[in-house]
Amino acid sequence: MVYGEQNMCSGNNELEFSSAFYIIGFKKMKSGSMLYGKTKYDHDLGSLSFIKPQQRVAFQNVKLEEKGFLIIIHEDFLLGTAIYEDIKKYSYFDYEVNEALHVSPSEEDIVWNLYFSIEKEYNNNTDELSKAIIVSHLDSMLKYAQRFYRRQFINRKELTGFTLTKFNALLAGNFEKTKIKEIGLPTVAFMAEKLHLSPRYLTDVLKQETGKTALELIHLFLISKAKNLLTEGELNISEISYLLGFENTTYFSRLFKKEVGITPNQFKRHFLN
Secondary structure: OOEEEOOOOOOOEEEEEEEEEEEEEEEEEEEEEEEEEEEEEEOOEEEEEEOOOOOOOEOOOOOOOOOEEEEEHHHHHOOOOOOHHHHHHHHOHHHOHOOOEEOHHHHHHHHHHHHHHHHHHHHHOOOOOOOHHHHHHHHHHHHHHHHHHHHHHOOOHHHHHHHHHHHHHHHHHHHHHHOOOOOOOHHHHHHHHHHHHHHHHHHHHHHHHHHOOHHHHHHHHHHHHHHHHHHHHHOOOHHHHHHHHOOHHHHHHHHHHHHOOOHHHHHHHHOOO
């Protein structure tokens, strides 16, 4: 495990890198602004960023306070510990830089206390228990980050509501385009790109708001459209499948049965007879 407290200097330099490490970075804005999606938020507060191995990261024209830290962990350091698998479950490692965690002053105190505990153990008490103690503090930091992100989603109801509205509008617009030409099914990656969010962040925001993932909401939208088309009775199953963007009727029928409990043909017969 390699880590260190950094003096993060202000400047207009560009920085782009990828690494073989998990990186947890804390920084605090000195001036200027950063974007959270396309909206400015909380830049007088500190923010935590989480980077997984082989993830490309870029910074540009960001001015920071001097005090901050980086915790850099090679995956091999976590071998033999529960956190080796658990760390992969934290979706915020797949967020973009502009989706960093903005912490309140009280939350910042918790983060710094955990950092200093790791620093102290790493520098002063190296023995057979040091690794277990460091991993324990690291596990606590990750769990607190999960809690703080949930708080952030709740506190930004306006943002989450806006995201859901834009998401639904984009789905509707995509459906209208399929009537003109074949463009395929909307994917989570496609929706996230159009909304200027990372796929994992989009899913987490929507799940906080609706209890369902982005993919589940896409499926619900498609099934709702399919039900309407089936009850109109003007198109057959194959035509509806094509109109919705499915590559084949089998996939459409399987998804419909999974969500509704009966096949499209059974649904159609029920409403037309």
